[in-house]
Amino acid sequence: MPSSALHVARTGLEAQDARMRVIANNLANVGTTGFKRDRANFATLAYQDARVAGAQSSNETTYATGLNLGTGVGIQSTTRIETQGTLETTGNTLDLALDGDGYFQVQLPGGQLGYTRAGNFTRSSEGQLVTTQGYIVQPPITIPEGTTSISISDDGTVSASVAGQTDAAQLGQITVASFANPGGLQAAADNFMLETGASGQAQIGIAGENGRGHIKQGMLEGSNVNIVEELVDMIETQRAYEINSKMISAVDEMLRNANQTL
Template sequence: MPTSALHVARTGLEAQDTRMRVIANNLANIGTTGFKRDRANFETLAYDDARVAGQRSTGETAYAMGLNLGTGVSVQGTTRIDTQGTMTTTGNSLDLALDGDGFFVVETPGGQTAYTRAGNFTLSAEGQLVTAQGYALQPAIQVPEGAQSISVGPDGTVSAMVPGDAAPAELGQITIASFVNPAGLQATGNNLLLETGASGAAEVGVPGQNGRGQLRQGMLEASNVNVVEELVEMIEAQRAYEINSKMISAVDEMLRNANQTL
């Protein structure tokens, strides 16, 4: 029994350590543009069935209840919570926020397509609209040298006043990707997500159509982390961690006493 209890307490300790790591990452990214908080999910490990309910106790009777001993807990996985973050006004014409579902499409240096909610774009030396890391927005938006008054409509239409033109010139169309299961996207760092078999294939289209969110120019989507909720979660995880630690110490003491006695 003491050895079994020790194993259960150790699995609980490991699970709560993982939970605290997830919470700590959420709090660390509270200021990250477009960040979506994660949640740790747990599952029970296999049970030791010492006696199954309904098993024959005698030739004429059966046990009305079983004797099932749990073997602990494990981390089932992490879930990204894709709720909308607060919109903050920046006044920067190249800052874009997605109001609703969907992701911006960018191309990484290796030619891989990635997705992001972080719309803090800027211009490259060649006048192309890129992320803070220099990853080009797809399809490419090329801003001519000397262009003024860059405007991005809710539907993603990009226009600007180009030298020599009397009216604003259309520079391109920003499209948005949506997924059947956005929670299945894989986080890779740099505010980027990658398509997986669980997310389904990207469906790219015009903002505001087929359930996709609209663009808001001069705004950014803040992290959806709620500090109060995360701190409550952290306190709860810390208490659970302490309880499992004390359980391990108690079982170790029991085993020492048993060894000394025997």
């Protein structure tokens, strides 16, 4: 029994360590544009059924309750919380935020598409709308030389005033990707998400239609991390870690006494 209790306590330590890593990552990204906080999900490990409820207790009766001994806890998954972050006005013409659901599309090296809520875009030397890493926003938007101002409407239509031209030139339209299960997207580096079988295929459409968010020019979406909530979770995790550590010490003491006695 003591060795079984020791195993349970150790699984508790491992689970709380994983939870602390999730909390630490959330706090580390509190200032990351478009970041969505994660939550650790746990599940009980297999139970040892010493006595099954409903089994015969005599020729005429059955046990009303069983005797089930748990073997600990393990981390089951992490869930990304997709709530909207605060929209912050930057005044930068090429900063874009999504007010609502959806993702911007970006072509990653190798041709794979990445999806992001971070709309801190810029203009490349060739005039293309790109991320800070130089990845091209999809569909491609090329800003001509001599552009004096750029206007991006809520539906993603990009127009530019060019020196020497009286009418504004329409450069294209930024579309928005949505997913049946955005929680199934795979997190990657540099604020990008990747499509998976769990997320379903990207559904590309116009911003503001079919549940997609509107595009807001001159704004960025902040992280949805709530510092107070994360600190409360951190304190709770620390307490749980301490309790499991004390349990290990207590079980070690029981085993030491048993060995000395025997």
